[in-house]
Amino acid sequence: MRLLAFMAIAAGAASAAQAQLPAASPVLSPEETLLVVSGEGQSRRVPDVALFSAGVVTQGKTGGEALSANAARMDEVVRALKRAGIADRDIQTSALSLQPQYSNPEQEAQMQARLSRQPYVPPAQPQAPRIIGYEARNNVQVRVRKLGAMGSIIDTLVSAGANQVDGPSFTLDDSKAALDEARVEAVKEARSRAELYARAAGLRISRILSISEGGGYYPPQPVMVTGRFAGSAAPPPPPSPVAPGELTLGTTVSVQFALRP
Secondary structure: OOOOOOOOOOOOOOOHHHHOOOOOOOOOOOOOEEEEEEEEEEEEEOOOEEEEEEEEEEEEOOHHHHHHHHHHHHHHHHHHHHHOOOOHHHEEEEEEEEEEEEOOHHHHHHHHHHHOOOOOOOOOOOOOOOEEEEEEEEEEEEEEOOHHHHHHHHHHHHHHOOOEEEEEEEEOOOOHHHHHHHHHHHHHHHHHHHHHHHHHOOOEEEEEEEEEEEEEEOOOOOOOEEEEOOOOOOOOOOOOOOOOOOEEEEEEEEEEEEEEO
8 A cells, every 4th residue: 555645735824733634544445545735715705893992091099089980981981882873792891900009209209309400319228119099990892883983983982081992803793604615715725736746646536535624714903093092081083994904714624635546
């Protein structure tokens, strides 16, 4: 029995770890030769969902003061989202934190020395930092299904009190059909390469022994709007028009073929 293994990697395919051979060796007849080929398939779609996060950062002398101010402003942010047509299921709290803020005695002393135009003399005994206040943060993840409204939604949120906005990234609400299309293309590419190798070796494909999928993927999406703003009293300039562009979804497969004369 002859056993040859060729590995053809499609341009831009994932690493070979995604196309490992199954643990069980295929059973071949004495006339057959094993050929292992990898293929990649892609499909392109216009995204129909945008994801971004919006949040509020507030400070206070006490933890309760910081949290109370944060809750009031965050309530306005969520109300603004709902007025903009965002459903409850598309708003999800992603982070809530309360952290103490500490003084920096040495830095304060240096600043005081500069202001008084006196030389700075380090203290013999360094002073320990002390808590001077608290900072509260609350962020929500937002899913927008009307992409044309993205710019106005972000403006509305900042006006309502949000001072942190990150995103958007784009995706599909249902990617199954697009990934299935990529899977078909990946198998076609693998078979085309297998036929090329078979002809070059003076053989032909007799049967397919196995097909394994390396997994689907999305390319990284650029962040288009990101920033922390001083407060709702001075909103940032209007964001650039949102251009969702096109998504490329892909998958890789590893296919085992049996070749014979």
